[in-house]
Amino acid sequence: MAENSSKAPKTSKPKTVKPVQTKPKRNRQSKTTIPAKTTKTSQLSKQLQQTLDELGKEVSIEMMRMMLLIRRFEERTTEMYQQRKIGGFCHLYIGEEAIAVGTAWAKKPDDYLVTSYRDHGFALALGMSPNECMAEMFGKVTGCARGKGGSMHFFSKEKNFLGGHGIVGGQIPVGTGAGFRAKYLGTDQVSLVFFGEGAISQGSFHESVNLASIWNLPCLYIIENNRYGMGTDVSRVVSIEELHKRATAFSIEGLAMDGMDVFECYRVMKDQIEKCRKTSRPALIEAKTYRFRGHSVSDPGKYRSKIELQAYKDADPINRTRKTLTEVGWLNDEDFKKIDKEVKAIVIQSIKFSDESPEPSLEELTQHVYS
Amino acid sequence: MSTKTITIREALREAIFEEMERDPTVFLFGEEVGEYNGAYKISEGLLDQFGPRRVIDTPISESGFTGLAVGAAMVGLRPIVEFMSFNFSLVAMDQIVSNASKMHYMSGGMFNVPMVMRGCNGSAAQVSSQHSHCMESIFSYIPGLHVISPSSAKDHKGLLKSAIRDDNPVIFLENELLYSLPGEVPSDEFTIPIGVAEIKKEGTDVTVIAHSRMVEFVKVALPALSEMGIDIELLDPRTLKPLDIETIVRSVKKTNRVVIVEEGWRFCGIGSEIADQIYSACFDYLDSPVVRVTSTENPMPYAKNLEVATLPSPEKIIEAIKSVTYRN
Ligand SMILES: Cc1ncc(C[n+]2csc(CCOP(=O)(O)OP(=O)(O)O)c2C)c(N)n1
Ligand SMILES: [Mg+2]
Numbered sequence: 050m051a052e053n054s055s056k057a058p059k060t061s062k063p064k065t066v067k068p069v070q071t072k073p074k075r076n077r078q079s080k081t082t083i084p085a086k087t088t089k090t091s092q093l094s095k096q097l098q099q100t101l102d103e104l105g106k107e108v109s110i111e112m113m114r115m116m117l118l119i120r121r122f123e124e125r126t127t128e129m130y131q132q133r134k135i136g137g138f139c140h141l142y143i144g145e146e147a148i149a150v151g152t153a154w155a156k157k158p159d160d161y162l163v164t165s166y167r168d169h170g171f172a173l174a175l176g177m178s179p180n181e182c183m184a185e186m187f188g189k190v191t192g193c194a195r196g197k198g199g200s201m202h203f204f205s206k207e208k209n210f211l212g213g214h215g216i217v218g219g220q221i222p223v224g225t226g227a228g229f230r231a232k233y234l235g236t237d238q239v240s241l242v243f244f245g246e247g248a249i250s251q252g253s254f255h256e257s258v259n260l261a262s263i264w265n266l267p268c269l270y271i272i273e274n275n276r277y278g279m280g281t282d283v284s285r286v287v288s289i290e291e292l293h294k295r296a297t298a299f300s301i302e303g304l305a306m307d308g309m310d311v312f313e314c315y316r317v318m319k320d321q322i323e324k325c326r327k328t329s330r331p332a333l334i335e336a337k338t339y340r341f342r343g344h345s346v347s348d349p350g351k352y353r354s355k356i357e358l359q360a361y362k363d364a365d366p367i368n369r370t371r372k373t374l375t376e377v378g379w380l381n382d383e384d385f386k387k388i389d390k391e392v393k394a395i396v397i398q399s400i401k402f403s404d405e406s407p408e409p410s411l412e413e414l415t416q417h418v419y420s
Numbered sequence: 421m422s423t424k425t426i427t428i429r430e431a432l433r434e435a436i437f438e439e440m441e442r443d444p445t446v447f448l449f450g451e452e453v454g455e456y457n458g459a460y461k462i463s464e465g466l467l468d469q470f471g472p473r474r475v476i477d478t479p480i481s482e483s484g485f486t487g488l489a490v491g492a493a494m495v496g497l498r499p500i501v502e503f504m505s506f507n508f509s510l511v512a513m514d515q516i517v518s519n520a521s522k523m524h525y526m527s528g529g530m531f532n533v534p535m536v537m538r539g540c541n542g543s544a545a546q547v548s549s550q551h552s553h554c555m556e557s558i559f560s561y562i563p564g565l566h567v568i569s570p571s572s573a574k575d576h577k578g579l580l581k582s583a584i585r586d587d588n589p590v591i592f593l594e595n596e597l598l599y600s601l602p603g604e605v606p607s608d609e610f611t612i613p614i615g616v617a618e619i620k621k622e623g624t625d626v627t628v629i630a631h632s633r634m635v636e637f638v639k640v641a642l643p644a645l646s647e648m649g650i651d652i653e654l655l656d657p658r659t660l661k662p663l664d665i666e667t668i669v670r671s672v673k674k675t676n677r678v679v680i681v682e683e684g685w686r687f688c689g690i691g692s693e694i695a696d697q698i699y700s701a702c703f704d705y706l707d708s709p710v711v712r713v714t715s716t717e718n719p720m721p722y723a724k725n726l727e728v729a730t731l732p733s734p735e736k737i738i739e740a741i742k743s744v745t746y747r748n
Contacts, residue, residue, distance in 0.1 A: 136546035137722060188546070188723030199548045199722030215550035216511065217480045250479035251511070278480060280456035286479035352456065408725045418718045 093376065100312045104154075106379045110388070112154055112311055113370045113380075116146040118392040119170045120367060122179055125396045126169065126186065126200075130346045134403075135186040138215075139200040142170035144309070144341035147366035148243075148273060149174040151314025155322055156241060161209045161227035163220045164243040166201035167273075167340075168213025171243070175208040183399035189406035196409045197417070209238075217278075218244060218251030221270070225257040228268035232329060239325045240268045241318075246292055246335075247278025261331035262299040268331045269321055273308065275340045280352040293335035301331050308336030309366045312373070341365075422607040429599040431573040432462050432538075435580035436500060438609065440470055443498060446584055449476035449485060450502030450539075459504045460540065460599055486512035486537065490519045490589075493535040498584060503539035506555045506593060520589040521564030536583045538592035541569065542633060542683045543720055545597070546727055552720035554684030556631075559591045560661045560693070566614055567661040569593040571635035573603030575658050578612030586614060595633045617664035619671065623653035626741050627671040629694060630681040631657055634732060638681060641734040641741070650745055660690055668694065669701045676707040677744040681732055686714040708744040713737050 093101070101109060123143050129135045142149065145167075153174035156162070164171050172182050177193060185192025186200045193203050204212040211227060214220035224242030231238040248254055249272060261268045272292050276283050284290055296303025306317040314336065321332055339361040343350035350358075374380035426434070440446045447470075448463060454477040457464040467475040478485045482503065489499035503509045509516065516537065524532045543552035560567045566588050570576045576594070583590040620635060621642070630638050635656050645652055653671050657664055672678055678698060680691035695710040713732045721727055742748050 136724065138547055138551065185722075188725070190723075194722075196723035196726070197549070197721045199546065201550075202548060202722070215548065216508065218511075219550075247480045250481045250484075252481070252483050253511075279452055279459070281452065281477060281479075285477065409721070409723050411725070411729055414716060414721065414726050414729050415718050 093373070096316065097312055097373065100316045101373075101377060104312075104315070108154065109312075109374060110379060110384075112150050112315070113367065113374060114388050114392060115150045115153070115174055116311060116367050116370065117389060118179070118395065119146045119149070119173050121389070121392050121396045122173060122182070122399070123169055125400060126183075127342075127346055129183075129186070129400065135200065136188070137199050137201070138166065139186070139346045140167040140344065141340070141342045141346065142167055144361065144366070145273060145275060145338045146170050147311035147314050147370075148271070148308045148336045148338060151311045152241060152271075152318045155315050155318035156239070159209055160238050160322065161211055161224065161231075161240040162243070163211040163224035163227065163240070164213055165217070165220060165245055165248070166213050166215050167245070168201065168203045172203040172205065172210065172213070175205065175210050177203065177205050177208060177210070179395055179399035180402040183396075184403040184406050187403035187406070188408065189403055190409040190413065191402070191406040195413060195417075197413070218248040218253040220244065221248065221251070221253045221257045225261055225266060225268050228261060228266040228331075229264070231267050232265070237326050238267065239322050240266075241271065241322070242268055243271045243273060245278060246272050246274040246276070246283050247281070247286070249292060249295065250286055258299045258301070258331065258333065262301050265329045266331060267325050267329045269325055270331060270333045272333070272335045273338055274335050275338045277340070277344070277353070279344045279348070282352070291335075293333050296333040299331075299333070301333060303333040303335070305335040305337060308338030309361075309364050309369065311366055311370050423604040424607050425602050425604055426573055427600050427602050428573045428576050428594070429460070429462055431577035431603070431605055432580055432594065433464065433466070435577045435584070436463065436466065437469065439581055439584040440466075440474060443584075445496060446498045446500065447474040447476065448500045448502065449478050449489070451478055451480055451504050453477060453502050458502070460596060462599070463502065482508050482511035483515055487515035487519060489535050490515055490523065490533055493533045493589075494523060494531045499535045500584060501535065501537045503537060505551065505596070506539050506541040507551050507553050509537065509539070509555065510553070516559075516565070516589070516591075517562055521562045524588070525564060532587050533589045534587045536580070536590045536592055538580070538583075539594060540596040540599075541593035542595050543727070543731060546722055546724060547720075548722040549719035554682070554715070555591075556593055556660050556682070557684055557688055557690045557693075560690060564589065565661065566590040566659065567593065568614065568659050569632045570658050571598070571620075571630075571632055571656050573601065574605040575612060575618070575656075577605050578610055579614065579658060581611045582614050585611070590614070593632065598633055598636070601636070612658070615659045615662040615664055617655055617657045617659070617667040619653060619667070620656050621652070621654040623651040623675070625650050625675055626652045626677040626679055626744055627655055627668070627675045628652045628679045628681065628737070628741065629655045629657065629668065629691075631660065631690075632683065634681040634683055637732060637734050638737055641737045644734075644738055645741060648742070648747065650741060650747070652741060657694075663694065663697065665697050665701060668698065672698055672702050673705045676705055678706070678710045679713065679737065679740045679744055680710060681713040681737055681740075683715060683732060685717055686712065687717060689714050708746070711740045711744050713740045
């Protein structure tokens with residue numbers, strides 16, 4: 050084998066090297082921002098009261114139950130990952146449950162929805178079974194995608210769930226296409242397009258929202274701003290931190306909501322979905338949230354401070370809902386424990402189901418490459 | 421010549437470090453390369469050493485930052501673009517194919533684009549359809565790009581240094597599952613020229629051509645093969661474009677039998693090109709048709725059993741070698 054000893058580069062170097070301007074080096078620890086305070090204990094805001102009145106006791110408790118199911122499902126998912134029953138990339142939604150649940154109760158069943166790889170919460174909230182979701186992650190043929198997709202790629206045609214997607218920003222045009230279909234056929238469906246704040250730096254975001262605006266497509270673009278794209282604090286990679294203000298650039302409405310308050314998510318999504326259904330105008334909604342776990346199961350999340358994490362955990366969407374429902378007298382500790390026990394049993398059952406399910410047969414390998 | 425043992429991860433880091441020290445126009449950018457020290461820790465410590473002017477964290481904007489690198493390279497800088505994985509280079513494909521690869525030609529030789537695009541390529545562990553692409557044949561198709569895909573620590577270091585010094589856009593394909601593989605590298609500075617293959621093991625019976633992680637797969641098959649009395653010659657092209665066909669032909673003329681292993685799909689794979697060149701150059705020397713070991717023709721499934729069935733394996737390689745030696 051011929052090996053060269055090092056020699057000088059062939060190109061002539063420019064005489065002066067102009068520095069590339071980057072933001073000054075920051076403190077490595079991200080800035081701690083304290084999340085919005087939980088609802089005042091003594092007095093519910095008028096808005097919350099209205100939302101609760103509209104939903105009623107049963108539905109409100111169902112929503113809390115779903116958040117808890119997602120939480121318990123993902124806690125077990127972590128365990129199953131550690132036991133190597135689940136492999137690949139696995140991104141948890143823990144801390145962000147209020148967005149999926151608020152949305153699921155605000156949308157009509159046939160409205161479309163698409164999201165990123167962080168898709169377990171949406172799948173369950175849309176009514177996919179814990180069995181088919183867990184089995185998918187176990188790589189079993191009983192999984193929602195026959196074991197072919199895994200954690201990042203849950204889909205359900207029945208629920209008009211166009212999937213979990215692995216390429217950051219890749220699902221945004223796809224969701225826009227579902228909105229296009231609704232307009233094309235004159236149905237009254239709305240397409241709900243979810244993505245992380247990291248994705249708004251992709252061209253696919255800008256191209257899609259512009260298309261939806263010029264063609265009046267019934268699409269809602271929801272940024273799940275959990276403040277980090279992997280280890281990157283959002284403030285390091287965006288030109289405006291109030292992300293929903295980007296709506297101005299597309300002449301559409303932009304607004305923010307507390308993504309850790311399920312009743313607020315419900316109310317805002319309900320209003321926006323109905324408005325979009327009527328006007329066929331897109332909007333950009335920023336859900337301010339936080340993920341309690343690392344980017345994926347294998348990320349220790351060292352880039353953020355314990356104080357910051359704790360502050361958000363104090364605003365845990367599930368505790369918050371529990372508190373509200375307790376305050377209005379719809380829930381006591383016993384009720385909560387009972388619900389918790391029930392959802393835990395459902396999750397255990399999904400693991401049993403997945404364990405006992407068969408792997409896909411080898412004939413599956415080249416099936417579904419073409420339809 | 422004294423040597424030291426380092427991992428492929430360290431080899432890459434040393435190459436980047438040495439070239440950044442040597443040439444102030446070389447800089448590194450990509451997602452999480454700085455403060456997070458790299459998604460796969462290739463760039464660990466480089467931000468501390470070179471500061472945020474030269475080790476730059478980007479937003480998730482592959483098309484934007486790759487195109488920016490093309491422009492910067494046209495006017496005298498030498499960017500190293502890290503794709504967190506080559507799957508995400510697809511977002512930047514227009515910049516790579518329409519701009520980087522053609523700028524020199526369509527400007528009549530006026531501008532060149534001395535940049536390196538590097539990151540991990542191929543499947544990892546059950547990361548499913550959108551995260552398991554083998555990009556070598558896609559890039560190798562494009563005139564104007566060099567495509568490198570090494571297998572050892574030494575080759576990674578020596579070839580990355582050459583890639584950074586090269587005046588063309590270079591696609592440098594690594595593999596996540598190889599990053600922790602140790603190997604001997606010279607202690608002193610060295611480079612390995614682009615476009616030169618290496619015989620990793622000499623042998624007389626079959627020429628087995630493999631690159632990147634597939635070299636390790638072939639090595640796993642070696643004991644079983646020698647038990648069968650088959651002495652293979654293991655040839656790693658290291659650079660896929662330009663392809664060192666002379667070294668390949670020399671080996672084929674000696675062994676008269678060829679197996680080509682690649683992780684990518686069969687149709688229009690790298691092996692198709694290599695086989696074609698072999699047939700053109702030394703058809704009369706072949707005692708058997710060339711046999712290829714590739715992935716099956718499907719997107720990568722998540723389920724472990726299907727993933728295993730999709731990918732090449734030491735067993736599949738042994739079967740192919742048996743077939744060209746008519747042992748089945
Ligand atoms: C095009 C592309 N580039 C890079 C990646 C690697 N990656 C996966 S998730 C991620 C961060 C995304 O952050 P964000 O959009 O905020 O979503 P979150 O994970 O916080 O929900 C990155 C960089 C990818 N999957 N796709
Ligand atoms: Mg995020």
